[in-house]
Amino acid sequence: MSLLSPSIFKAYDIRGIIGKTLDADVAYQIGQAFGSAAAAKGETAVVIGRDGRLSGPELCAALAKGLQSTGVDVIDLGVVVTPMVYFGTHVLGASSGIMVTGSHNPPDYNGFKMVLAGAAIYGDAIQALYQTILKKEFATGQGNYRTHDIKTAYLERITGDVRLARPLKIAVDCGNGVAGAYAADLYRGMGCEVIELFCEVDGTFPNHHPDPAHPENLQDLIQCLRTTDAEIGLAFDGDGDRLGVVTKDGQIIYPDRQLMLFAEDVLTRNPGAQILYDVKCTRHIAPWVKARGGVPLMWKTGHSLVKAKLKETGSPLGGEMSGHIFFKDRWYGFDDGLYAGARLLEILSRVSNMTATLNNLPQSASTPELQLKLGEGENFNIIAAMQAAAQFPGADEVITIDGLRVEYPDGFGLARSSNTTPVIVMRFEAETPAALSRIQAALKQAVLAVKPDAELPY
DSSP: OOOOOGGGBOSSSEEEEBTTTBOHHHHHHHHHHHHHHHHHTTOOEEEEEEOSOTTHHHHHHHHHHHHHTTTOEEEEEEEOOHHHHHHHHHHSSOOEEEEEOOTTSOTTEEEEEEEETTEEOOTHHHHHHHHHHHHTOOOOOOOOEEEOOOHHHHHHHHHTTOOOSSOOEEEEEOTTSGGGGTHHHHHHHTTOEEEEESOSOOTTOOSSOSOTTSGGGGHHHHHHHHHSOOSEEEEEOTTSSOEEEEETTSOBOOHHHHHHHHHHHHHHHSTTOEEEEETTSOTTHHHHHHHTTOEEEEEOSSHHHHHHHHHHHTOSEEEOTTSOEEEOTTSOSSBOHHHHHHHHHHHHTTSSOHHHHHHTSOOOEEOOOEEEEOSTTHHHHHHHHHHHHOOOTTOSEEEOSSSEEEEETTEEEEEEEOSSSSEEEEEEEESSHHHHHHHHHHHHHHHHHHOTTOOOOO
């Protein structure tokens, strides 16, 4: 194989299917391209790690050899959560890193999340790696290779800073993703009693998919809370950079509501600070943040984009509806599901009724993400045409930083292009079911005006 497919170079990372678009040879070339980019920035070493996928060892070994061939040294952390690679780029004297992970994709996928000289790379920077491979413009040299166990340093950094007001009993569901190797140790280290669900790392994901964004993947955790004396449930995605939260009474607390709780806490130490959130998040965040003296800032969806904006603004906290939460307050500004879980437990250990505290966070009727499936490239053209021509009578404003978010007095509708697949992602929230249908109808009309044969997902 090893014919390089441009399809694997996505907006925020590189991702492909093992044996079809991704193999050891492709991983070697990615190592060559990334190592060359790192060397050009004066970097001398790159931190690498991998999740629990079956293809990980082979890809990681080839990646390391590719990096070494450009003259950079490799520090291999072995099987870790993605945040541990990010952590390594802050504490190991190397500010570039690559995590070999398929994140929440099916078992036959794998990929690479990258930090180059302290910045998450996305968009043009990822395309530049592809061009480097096509032109074979690689640096050459002979870098060294060493392994490093970062677990203790990572766990001690969190347990030394995050303090519980009382011991908690929690349930943790890792969906057989790599977070299972670390989550229970972390929370026990903080003084929790932990019930473990699917914490054995298994790249075939035999129990359920490790993606807490989908309610069906949280049912085991909900059942566990119902039948044990655990007070709260935490769930993690396949590589440990996203957090799911379930209350004792079986309610799912989605990340945009988690963000409100985090913002309230962070603003006590950072008065007047900006709090970042992406265009998919609830409209309750802005008034909540303002009421607590903060400045809400809506931004584009995409973990690399939010990370870059966080750096640019100096904001102490950012979050995405998908579950990436970024703490710069007491932490490093990268997304880390295990750390977000620790901070959540710290806040909840101080309240008398954590279920009520979580359930009382503002919420409206909303839809999950709905996907309008289209042909390759069609999604971007339709959004551009809608931005240019669509009219929304009765709307307060139309926000176009990432697709269209149409704000009404009683709700919002969102239509934006996915950066990874040919779909338009739609999401709606409103105060009443009638308002929800009205806003959905307005966006449906705007889509059909551009593409009359579109089959909308609602």
